[in-house]
Amino acid sequence: MLLGFISLLLTVFQGSIVKLCVKESVTLHLLPCSSNERNGSSHTIPETPAHRRLLAEGSANAGYCAAKHKVPLLSVEALHHLHIFIFVLAIVHVTFSVLTVVFGGAKIRQWKHWEDSIAKDNYDSQHVLKPKITHVHQHDFIKNRFLGLERHSRILGWFHSFCKQFYGSVTKSDYVALRLGFIMTHCRGNPKFNFHKYMIRALEDDFKTVVGISWYLWIFVVVFLLLNVNGWHTYFWIAFIPFILLLAVGTKLEHIISQLAHEVAEKHVAIEGELAVQPSDDHFWFHRPQIVLFLIHFILFQNAFEIAFFFWIWVQYGFDSCIMGQVRYIVPRLIIGVFIQVLCSYSTLPLYAIVTQMGTHFKKSIFDEHVQVGLLGWAQKVKQKKGLKGPLGGANQRNSTEGSSAGVQMGGIGRKEPEDV
Helix, strand or coil, X not given: CHHHHHHXXXXXCHHHHCCCEECHHHHHHCCCCCHHHHHHCCCCCCCCHHHHHHHHHHHHXXXXXXXXXXXXXXCHHHHHHHHHHXXXXXXXXXXXXXXXXXXXXXXXXXXXXXXXXXXXXXXXXXXXXXXXXXXXXXXXXXXXXXXXXHHHCHHHHHHHHHXXXXXXXXXXXXXXXXXXXXXXXXXXXXXXXXXXXXXXXXXXXXXXXXXXCXXXXXXXHHHHHHHCCCCCCHXXXXXXXXXXHHHHHHHHHHHHHHHHHHHHHHHCCEEECCCCXXXXXHHCHHHCCHHHHHHHHHHHHHHHHHHHHHHHHHHHHCCCCCCCCCHHHHHHHHHXXXXXXXXXXXXXXXXXXXXXXXXXXXXXXXXXXXXXXXXXXXXXXXXXXXXXXXXXXXXXXXXXXXXXXXXXXXXXXXXXXXXXX
């Protein structure tokens, strides 16, 4: 819908856009490559009927600016190419986002056997109720995340978190400790809560937003096209933005897990029961876990933009076109794009799926949609049936009382986690 709306706006205001006149010297400075390179390019645009029509329309509108001794900022042909680029960008972004969710989700689903093994251990109620003393510093989660040198150096701690995202980003001991911390904080009365299923559903709900293309991302596209000036090599340097952001996000998510381990190790030597962490928004940037989702959204869009821009130039103007740039700038861009896609799918996305649950609040939208709405609908039906069966005298008062009780009970149920999400 957004793609169609933007294309519609460009079509409706096409007459006004081509009448935006500027000095010819301005357009020469805004060219993506020099005039000599453009004239010497071996690629020529085929003379199709549609192309001849665009040239005719462009010539007619160019006369408006020519009368003012100026030139159009965007010609009709340029708007036509912009339509194509918007379409290619949207297709590439959605495709890359889907691939990220599919491959990342496949790795997250491998954690299901961890959830099943925990469920088997919790199945025996006698085993669960049996007192158990855990020596904190002997626990695998603490030993892996609370290293000797890292305890005394912040720099080493961040460096370890940076390297950790490339290998074994989430281990079984991490999963068990984070899972128990979530359950003890948000659903203490339900130790058999299926954390893995909830995490998958929360991830799917979040990535409905990521697949979309927000207005601020389109503003970024416009800024890039304006800055893609000859000699600046903007298309090359801008490829490092998602690359650096992705490494920063992965490092931060790994560091949050390490911080949770440090809190437990610094407060306790031995605890009764299993080791559990304490979720908190304080570990996230600006105490807002939502910022991580925003950054992942921007990273995926920016990476898709780089690849879409490459294919669009290739198809529209040819590989030898001066707009494409030199090979020494093209190859690193493609390598960085592939690296971002792989790392985001197999490391950053699984990290996000589990670490984002370590905030102060759980994702209520999941329960509002799948649990609370269904339960409230059921309560309304029961209320209506009881109202039909009761006598007229005093029925309204009794139903009102019962409805108020049901409302209080349903409100309590809505705030609790279900037995099996």
